[in-house]
Amino acid sequence: MLLEYTILGLLSEKPMTGYDLKKVMAASSCLYWSGNNNQIYKALLSLVGQGCLTSETIHQDSAPSKKVYAVTDAGRQALSAWLASVPVEPPEFRNPFLVQLSLAVFAAPGRVGAMLTQYREELELRQAMEHERHRRRQGVMSWLDRQLFANLDRFYQAELDWADQALCEWQQRSEENP
Amino acid sequence: MLLEYTILGLLSEKPMTGYDLKKVMAASSCLYWSGNNNQIYKALLSLVGQGCLTSETIHQDSAPSKKVYAVTDAGRQALSAWLASVPVEPPEFRNPFLVQLSLAVFAAPGRVGAMLTQYREELELRQAMEHERHRRRQGVMSWLDRQLFANLDRFYQAELDWADQALCEWQQRSEENP
DNA sequence: CATGCCATGTAAGGCGTTACATGATTTC
DNA sequence: GAAATCATGTAACGCCTTACATGGCATG
Numbered sequence: 001m002l003l004e005y006t007i008l009g010l011l012s013e014k015p016m017t018g019y020d021l022k023k024v025m026a027a028s029s030c031l032y033w034s035g036n037n038n039q040i041y042k043a044l045l046s047l048v049g050q051g052c053l054t055s056e057t058i059h060q061d062s063a064p065s066k067k068v069y070a071v072t073d074a075g076r077q078a079l080s081a082w083l084a085s086v087p088v089e090p091p092e093f094r095n096p097f098l099v100q101l102s103l104a105v106f107a108a109p110g111r112v113g114a115m116l117t118q119y120r121e122e123l124e125l126r127q128a129m130e131h132e133r134h135r136r137r138q139g140v141m142s143w144l145d146r147q148l149f150a151n152l153d154r155f156y157q158a159e160l161d162w163a164d165q166a167l168c169e170w171q172q173r174s175e176e177n178p
Numbered sequence: 179m180l181l182e183y184t185i186l187g188l189l190s191e192k193p194m195t196g197y198d199l200k201k202v203m204a205a206s207s208c209l210y211w212s213g214n215n216n217q218i219y220k221a222l223l224s225l226v227g228q229g230c231l232t233s234e235t236i237h238q239d240s241a242p243s244k245k246v247y248a249v250t251d252a253g254r255q256a257l258s259a260w261l262a263s264v265p266v267e268p269p270e271f272r273n274p275f276l277v278q279l280s281l282a283v284f285a286a287p288g289r290v291g292a293m294l295t296q297y298r299e300e301l302e303l304r305q306a307m308e309h310e311r312h313r314r315r316q317g318v319m320s321w322l323d324r325q326l327f328a329n330l331d332r333f334y335q336a337e338l339d340w341a342d343q344a345l346c347e348w349q350q351r352s353e354e355n356p
Numbered sequence: 357c358a359t360g361c362c363a364t365g366t367a368a369g370g371c372g373t374t375a376c377a378t379g380a381t382t383t384c
Numbered sequence: 385g386a387a388a389t390c391a392t393g394t395a396a397c398g399c400c401t402t403a404c405a406t407g408g409c410a411t412g
Contacts, residue, residue, distance in 0.1 A: 009281040030280065038402095088300055092272050093269065094270050097266050100180075100267070122266055154339060155337075195390095240390095242379075
């Protein structure tokens with residue numbers, strides 16, 4: 001559902017092919033789908049069937065033919081009707097590391113410190129990658145882009161702060177109960 | 179995979195039935211599976227097949243028979259081998275609200291303010307629920323429990339702070355470009 | 357000569373969810 | 385008398401992922 005409306009939204013800005021959509025999704029940090037063919041091409045077909053999109057086939061000489069999709073009035077209406085009706089959804093925060101950590105505390109306490117350190121490093125790496133992406137686009141960031149970046153950055157920062165404190169408390173605990 | 183090892187971990191603390199596991203998962207905030215029958219009973223069967231669990235059927239007079247599962251030595255070994263070998267996994271943060279917001283900025287800018295406010299309220303509610311759970315268990319919280327709570331709380335707080343700032347910046351922007 | 361990009365699509369399967377089915381006992 | 389708890393399991397389905405298939409063109 002969300003994916004279909006997302007496609008509708010992306011195509012509202014400018015008509016695109018399925019291949020373009022795939023790249024946009026892969027490049028975005030908030031569009032969390034993998035951007036795989038199966039979903040995108042099926043969704044496009046479905047949206048055309050619902051009258052929300054039109055498709056125009058363009059033949060190219062030095063590349064395979066492509067289908068450019070554009071949003072219809074019905075599509076624009078469907079999108080805004082949906083936006084007006086859906087309740088805001090809560091974020092879902094799935095952290096397999098927390099599960100791993102819980103298991104380790106009982107089954108391999110010796111590894112807890114190393115795991116926390118590794119987690120920290122992983123987070124720092126990802127945060128740095130996001131910062132790099134941000135740096136490169138400086139100047140061409142819209143209000144929305146800035147908010148999306150800020151959201152992700154706060155998330156990473158919160159996790160990093162947590163990891164620091166958890167590691168600190170773990171070391172204290174290890175000294176007390178050796 | 180993770181689910182199976184999680185079950186192994188939970189049963190390491192004490193033998194339980196599938197029904198018990200379901201309740202433990204539903205009660206946990208870091209065990210993000212819905213705790214549905216289909217997965218749990220299948221996983222238990224699979225783990226028995228792998229020799230990681232034994233099951234003992236217990237007949238009860240005033241309730242249906244139940245199967246109590248316990249971890250074998252092979253199971254304990256499999257768990258610690260896995261813990262020693264898996265790399266720490268990064269958190270996956272899927273926030274459908276960010277997608278909704280992105281769409282709204284273009285397709286329904288008039289709703290953006292209300293959406294941010296609603297998101298804030300939703301977050302506050304969930305944070306309050308977590309605090310309540312925390313308050314009730316005060317005193318019986320292990321180091322791990324405290325860390326898991328702290329992690330979730332930092333997450334909510336980061337989102338709340340973000341929402342505040344986004345709302346503030348949105349209102350400023352609205353005044354500048356009316 | 358290999359790799360990668362452009363571009364569309366299909367196939368197979370894993371993971372996860374809700375809902376269904378059963379049936380006795382306890383609680384309001 | 386209705387609803388929840390205990391307890392195990394099945395069925396159907398949706399979502400999402402990887403991998404496969406095709407084939408020309410460009411780049412190193």
